[in-house]
Amino acid sequence: MGFLKRLLGGADNAKPAGEYVDTQGIYFYVQCDRCGAGVRLRADKQHDLLNEENGFSWHKTIVDSRCFRPMPTVVTLNAAYEVVAHEITGGHYITKDEYEALLAQEAEAKRAAIEPPPSE
Ligand SMILES: [Zn+2]
Incomplete structure (x- = not known):
C-alpha cells in the first residue's frame, strides 16, 4: 500500500520518482590520447x-587509470554552468555517449581476453 501511494505521488512527490539528480556536480568525459x-x-x-568575471573556470590535472599520464585541463563555463571553452593537453573531450561506448568496448575486450573462443 505504501509503495503504491508513493508511486502515485502521495508522500514525497517533491523529488522526481526514482532518479537521483546530482545538481551539485558537473560531469566531464575525457579520452587519453596516448592509451585511449x-x-x-x-x-x-x-x-x-x-x-x-562571466562565469567559472575549472582547473584540473586528469590522470587516467591505464597509462597514468597527466592531462592538464582548463574548462571555462558561463554563469549557467555551460561549457564555453576547454583546453586540454594529452587528451580530448568526448561526449557521455562516446564515453559509455568506450566502456562497453573495454568490457567487451576484457571478456574476449578472458574467455577462450568457442571451440567447434
Ligand atoms: Zn592514458
Whole structure:
C-alpha cells in the first residue's frame, strides 16, 4: 500500500520518482590520447570551480587509470554552468555517449581476453 501511494505521488512527490539528480556536480568525459582510456570526472559547483568575471573556470590535472599520464585541463563555463571553452593537453573531450561506448568496448575486450573462443 505504501509503495503504491508513493508511486502515485502521495508522500514525497517533491523529488522526481526514482532518479537521483546530482545538481551539485558537473560531469566531464575525457579520452587519453596516448592509451585511449576514457575518464569520467565530476566537478563540484561549490568546491571545484573558480569564480570568473562571466562565469567559472575549472582547473584540473586528469590522470587516467591505464597509462597514468597527466592531462592538464582548463574548462571555462558561463554563469549557467555551460561549457564555453576547454583546453586540454594529452587528451580530448568526448561526449557521455562516446564515453559509455568506450566502456562497453573495454568490457567487451576484457571478456574476449578472458574467455577462450568457442571451440567447434
Ligand atoms: Zn592514458
